[in-house]
Amino acid sequence: MTDYPPFAVTVDLVVLTVRADALHLLLVRRGIPPDEGRWALPGGFVGIDEDLPDAAVRELTEETGLPEPAGHLEQLGTYGQPDRDPRGRVVTVAWLALLPDLPTPVAGSDAASAEWVPVDRLTPGQLAFDHDRIVADGLERARAKLEYTPLASAFCPPEFTVAQLRAVYETVWGTRLDPRNFHRKVTGTPGFVSPAGRATEGDRGRPAQLFRRGPATRLHPPMLRPEP
Amino acid sequence: MTDYPPFAVTVDLVVLTVRADALHLLLVRRGIPPDEGRWALPGGFVGIDEDLPDAAVRELTEETGLPEPAGHLEQLGTYGQPDRDPRGRVVTVAWLALLPDLPTPVAGSDAASAEWVPVDRLTPGQLAFDHDRIVADGLERARAKLEYTPLASAFCPPEFTVAQLRAVYETVWGTRLDPRNFHRKVTGTPGFVSPAGRATEGDRGRPAQLFRRGPATRLHPPMLRPEP
């Protein structure tokens, strides 16, 4: 193994959630050089005996302060331009996490400086390293996956209403969807959602039925974005 | 950098092509331990100053003997289980390549032992390392991408007929598609293909119009796989 060039390997996380009708991204302010004081994706080095998904889950739980990572976690892509990190040759495996809005604000061991930032407030060049591009790729992946998979429910608590699910689509896509057609579509797509049997109470208006995630892993037919 | 665990980083390639109405995968027979003599994906170590896409293109051209990588190349995913390589901690960035059937057989510098293998002849456990899983992921990615992108044309030469394109879909998906509906769909989807203005000659039957790849990057509406 000494024959081969030595790399450092990190994981970085694009953690998205929907809160207050805006798509939010979890960012940390870097406390050490390089790029000290700038916003960056949460992440860190992979242990020499640690599997990549384990490293991603570890960073996610550390940064969010949640014992169990609810929601969804998938590999996004690997970024390894030779000059992307001034410390040397660092290849990062980026992960995309979709989480329900957390009841408690972020408070983990490393998360003193972690914050949810609305994605439409991000400006190019604002993030450290090549994290701008990683975030852009993560957003596009999330938007595309909502079309063909039931992953929108990963943004919701275990039980949710059709209106909540619709708000996820509208927020992630930045579009408006007809509530009646959306309701028909969601309840008519096999395995998308399963009735929980209960209903909401205490709100204005007629109570809404609660649903859980259904067994489907892909949507047939897909929920296509409205064309511009 | 000496503080961080040292990894080796490789690229591995899932190279697919359609020939003789069967989906083929490019494999090499390993000439050195570990797993000497077994089939494996083409690939190799990334240079310490080499970008990841450059390493993938380099391996692809070396193994296929083609100066320009026609077709399509995209990152597939990164695999880094601690025990996946007995030589030590090796993380591999896998790439998916879709190529037109090569006029000349594979003949590159390292490619003395490279061969096209029909994918339905692969048996579990046949490949070295964790390459079984990487191939499975690559196949699923290719099958899924044919639904929502015009990438099927990456399997075709620069000019192709609708029937050739249909053969790609049928081969990759392992299904039969109605030639008439397929023709209507392909020519009716904006930007999927552009007429080349010429036609085939010398075959049996009516000559077919030739097309080139269109400008679209995604298909609207998608070409959905028939449900089983």
Add this chain to the structure above:
DNA sequence: TGAATAGTGTCTATCAGACATTATATT
């Protein structure tokens, strides 16, 4: 002329989008 392949047309069930209507809660 017959065989083979390319391409067009037609019919029908299904689906998406637009929008009216009914249902059930709070204030």
Add this chain to the structure above:
DNA sequence: AATATAATGTCTGATAGACACTATTCA
């Protein structure tokens, strides 16, 4: 009662699947 939200129903145009038919070549 007025208002707000949930859920269902109706209509229309577009699309997918099934399949008849026409077009153009070679043998």
